[in-house]
Amino acid sequence: MSSLRCNAATHFVEVVDSLLLSVQANCIDSTAAAEAVFASEVEKLKKEKIKPQEQITLEPYERDHAVVTGIYRCAVKIFMCVLYF
Secondary structure: OHHHHHHHHHHHOOOEEEEEEEEEHHHHOOOOOHHHHHHHHHHHHHHOOEEEEEEEEOOOOOOOEEEEEEEEEOOOOOOOOOOOO
16 A cells, blocks of 8 residues: 555655555554554655654554555756757
């Protein structure tokens, strides 16, 4: 799930954008502990140059769910334009 979000960020974000990722641990890995799944998803975000800001679990409303917020900053693209008159 986080890899899809990272791919979308690298293709569609211009310079800076916010990120809101909902993680359901049982859908990603039902054999691992929820905290381990959340940590691995945050590490995947960091590898894709997304800076996680906050992680909140949705207990007691939803079991094994978390929401991660973050910021994606891509390199500023400078294009040179040559005008011919």
